[in-house]
Each structure stands twice: as C-alpha cells, then as structure tokens.
Amino acid sequence: MKILSTPTKLQDLWEHKDVDFTDLMKLVVDVDREILAIDAEMHADLEELLLENGSEQRNLWGANVYPGKGIEDLIEYTSFINIRPNQNNRSMEITDEMTRNKVKYIIMRLLI
Numbered sequence: 734m735k736i737l738s739t740p741t742k743l744q745d746l747w748e749h750k751d752v753d754f755t756d757l758m759k760l761v762v763d764v765d766r767e768i769l770a771i772d773a774e775m776h777a778d779l780e781e782l783l784l785e786n787g788s789e790q791r792n793l794w795g796a797n798v799y800p801g802k803g804i805e806d807l808i809e810y811t812s813f814i815n816i817r818p819n820q821n822n823r824s825m826e827i828t829d830e831m832t833r834n835k836v837k838y839i840i841m842r843l844l845i
Contacts, residue, residue, distance in 0.1 A: 760795070760796055811827075
C-alpha cells in the first residue's frame with residue numbers, strides 16, 4: 734500500500750504492485766487533501782491507511798483503476814466504502830457528479 738501526493742507513473746505502480754489482481758488496482762482518494770492510497774486487496778485497508786495518516790472518513794472515496802484499458806474506461810467509481818446514507822450516497826458507486834469529478838481529477842493528476 735502506498736500513499737501518493739505527487740504524480741507517479743501508473744505503469745510503474747502496476748509493474749511493482751503488491752496485490753496481484755489480473756486487471757485492476759484498488760485505490761481510495763481523499764478529496765480534501767487531494768491524495769490517494771493505492772494497491773491493497775480491500776478498499777477498507779487503504780481507507781484505514783489514510784485515516785491513520787490524518788484523513789477524515791467523510792472525504793474518502795473508493796475506486797478502481799484498470800491500467801490496461803483506455804482513458805474512457807480507466808476508472809470505476811465503485812467500492813463498499815462509498816455506501817454512505819449520511820452523505821446521500823446509498824450505492825457502492827459514487828453517485829454525486831461533483832464528487833466523481835473531484836475523484837477523477839485527483840486520479841488523473843496523480844497517476845500519469
């Protein structure tokens with residue numbers, strides 16, 4: 734598991750990943766601090782890592798990246814940690830467009 738705050742090559746992360754999923758890497762984005770944690774079996778592990786490093790749970794959103802896919806299919810905005818009725822997100826998918834756009838912006842800025 735790694736926390737990224739500066740741009741990093743996704744291909745390098747993929748080639749040196751700890752978790753061997755065949756086509757994806759899980760990540761959690763802190764939309765307030767504009768950082769992300771990547772490379773774990775579960776989004777909850779990445780969430781915990783960020784919480785231990787000063788993030789607030791309400792700012793953390795889970796997603797997956799697919800390094801082998803094109804830019805349009807690179808990001809999937811789905812995770813169990815996204816189910817938050819108190820934040821009006823009752824689905825595993827991030828439903829708020831502004832939140833999705835912020836997550837996408839951070840992913841695209843940090844994973845080059």
